Amino acid sequence: MFLSVLQVLLIPAVSWVLWRILRPYVVRSSLDDIPGPPADSLIYGNFKQLFDRHGWSFHDNMEDLYGPIVKIRGMFQKPALYVFDPKALHHIVLTDQNIWERPSFMIASTRLMFGTGLLGVLDRMPGDVHRKQRKMLNPVFSIGHMRSMTPIFYNTAHRLRDAISAHSDAQGKEIDILNWMGRTALELIGQGGLGYSFDPLVTTTHNSYGDSLKALLPTLARCTGFRMFSHHGSKLGPPSLRRFLISLIPNRDIQQLREIVDTMDRQSSNILSGKRSALRAGDEAVKQQVGEGKDIMSILLRANMATSGDDRLSEDELLGQMSTLVFAATDTTSNALARTLNLLAERQDAQDKLRAEILAAGQGEDIPYDQLVDLPYLDAVCRETLRLHSPVSFTAREARRDIVLPFSTPVRATDGTLLNEIVVPKDTLLMIGVRACNRSKALWGEDALEWKPERWLSPDGIPSSVKNAGIPGVYSNLMTFLGGGNSCIGFKFSQLEMKVILAALLSSFKFTLSDKEICWNLADVAYPTVGPISRTPSMPLNVEPVEKAAFI
Structure with a gap:
């Protein structure tokens, strides 16, 4: 009896696999x-x-x-x-x-x-959710809002500069610049995106949300097969059932991925709850928060509270935006910054030229937004790096x-x-x-x-x-940030991050290559390792103070 049931189950399954394999050879x-x-x-x-x-x-x-x-x-x-x-x-x-x-x-x-953040929905889904979410988010990525966020970015950049200076004095001039860029990008999207501080940028720190996020992409890369077939499982009953079924899969990487997602979800819920409480308490409570209420989620929450009907975002959609924003804005920008510094370390003439432009513009002060974004050589360095070495x-x-x-x-x-x-x-x-x-x-x-x-x-x-080619990219005839309704909504945010961090670092430090071989790896977001065998993201560079007077 058992064998007959097994045969009934196996015959269709084997037939399906054989048809999938043979179909390309028999159907043109x-x-x-x-x-x-x-x-x-x-x-x-x-x-x-x-x-x-x-x-x-x-x-x-x-x-x-x-x-x-x-x-x-x-x-x-x-x-x-x-x-x-x-x-x-x-x-x-x-x-x-x-x-x-x-x-x-x-x-x-x-x-x-x-969850149901911007990357997890489509226009054709009920309620036109993708269009609705982009409409709600577009204003917080405007040039005007980027201008108002520039002081927040510089504050983080100053802490990074002090941390690198202290680290290089204590442990020698070689530092893992990728680690520092990752921590900085996470802190920037934390403060500018969520109104939350992930990392004080001291020598060592641990934050469950930040640690989970840093582990996400490497873990995700080891779960490619699971991702390819996840859409079949997404149709199995309510989320609670799907989560229970995932917990039964005897695979260490999938279980680690589940734990990462659970941690991010818990932390997002806590942050969102805190922001709601501050908004209810009034303007003074909001100003006491990180980002002083200028962060993306605070503005989004206010806009959502003032919206009614179908355009209002649900609780799940708000939580989805938080995890999506942090995920999308961290490794892409940090690895692009690491790549830029790597290239400048290889090309000292370009590094000197860029440093001279930055120091002349700043004269020892933070460069205002409008002047910073228009610095010609800084802009050219960013564009060329994102052209030749797109993170995705x-x-x-x-x-x-x-x-x-x-x-x-x-x-x-x-x-x-x-x-x-x-x-x-x-x-x-x-x-x-x-x-x-x-x-x-x-x-x-x-x-x-x-x-x-x-x-x-x-x-x-x-x-x-x-x-004349009609390349449909949203940025500089490039496909780096894609185009159309699914273009990267935060590309101005990313550009400002890159320029603020480069201006802060190059005005204070000179970067040169270490004696270690750097190998860039193809992934969802390209990342460097020391040598081709290591799977641990890392990019050591030598750093030393610069004599600013020589460049002004």
């Missing part, structure tokens, strides 16, 4: 006309190459070997696309953005981790129905014919090649792979091929 897809690399796995297709932490060459070979429209193989050999053609990207992130949505597995895994190398979309995808230039099909467009079947997974578009020699010229801030300093520095 329109994507089969597009050239691409051979899959290295029957089950994983090209995914192991795509997500390999040392897989930079696989991504770089896309343009060199196949061009800006590439067919890759997903799970069980299912055809997918890797795209960095500007016209195609324009349709994906702008013209047809409601058809090219974030994949189901991304939405499901994000909701499991952060690629992201995914999924077609909600059959759709025609046009190309900027014809693609030579596998049979030799030229294609100007292709019909993409419903449910096709597509990877947006952020890094590939930013580094395309066809767009940026033969020096596309060189770090050259100077290219941003003259009208002729950016090729006409870039200006």
